[in-house]
Amino acid sequence: MQPTQDVIIPEVIQQIPLTYYLILSTALFVIGIIGVLTRRNAIIIFMSVELMLNAVNLLLIAFSSYRSDPAGQVFVFFIMAVAAAEVSVGLAIIVMIYRNTRSIDVGLLNKLKW
Numbered sequence: 527m528q529p530t531q532d533v534i535i536p537e538v539i540q541q542i543p544l545t546y547y548l549i550l551s552t553a554l555f556v557i558g559i560i561g562v563l564t565r566r567n568a569i570i571i572f573m574s575v576e577l578m579l580n581a582v583n584l585l586l587i588a589f590s591s592y593r594s595d596p597a598g599q600v601f602v603f604f605i606m607a608v609a610a611a612e613v614s615v616g617l618a619i620i621v622m623i624y625r626n627t628r629s630i631d632v633g634l635l636n637k638l639k640w
Contacts, residue, residue, distance in 0.1 A: 544588060544589075544592055547584065547585060547588035548585070548588075550584065551581040551582070551584045551585040551588070552581070554577055554578075554580065554581035554584070555577075555578050555581040555582070557574075557577060558574045558575065558576075558577035558578035558581060559574075559578065560574075561573070561574030561577065562574045562575060562578075566631050566632050566633050567630055567631065567632070568620050568623065568630045568631075568632050569620060569630060571632065572613065572616050572617070572620070575612075576609060576613065579605060579609050582605070583602045583605055583606065586598040586599070586601055586602050586605075587599055587602055590602075
């Protein structure tokens with residue numbers, strides 16, 4: 527029987543220890559959290575949220591590959607679809623905020639309350 531691409535991919539991913547994936551995704555997630563908590567620019571905050579989502583996606587794919595279960599990869603597909611919708615709505619909100627305040631600094635958004 528000829529090995530197919532589906533059989534080769536999990537073996538290649540499984541050659542790297544799972545702890546490396548855990549460390550990488552944890553580092554990406556922490557960088558995203560720091561970006562959300564410390565930055566005041568709305569675009570940087572959205573990029574940090576996307577970085578956190580991609581860290582979770584990386585971890586889901588690694589676990590899915592190690593368990594040889596495609597459910598995690600399907601879940602990643604849905605997360606990416608939701609993230610794309612979130613980006614489009616978020617960027618539309620940023621554009622409207624910029625039109626009203628001429629700034630994308632989130633510190634100025636408290637003016638929108640009144």
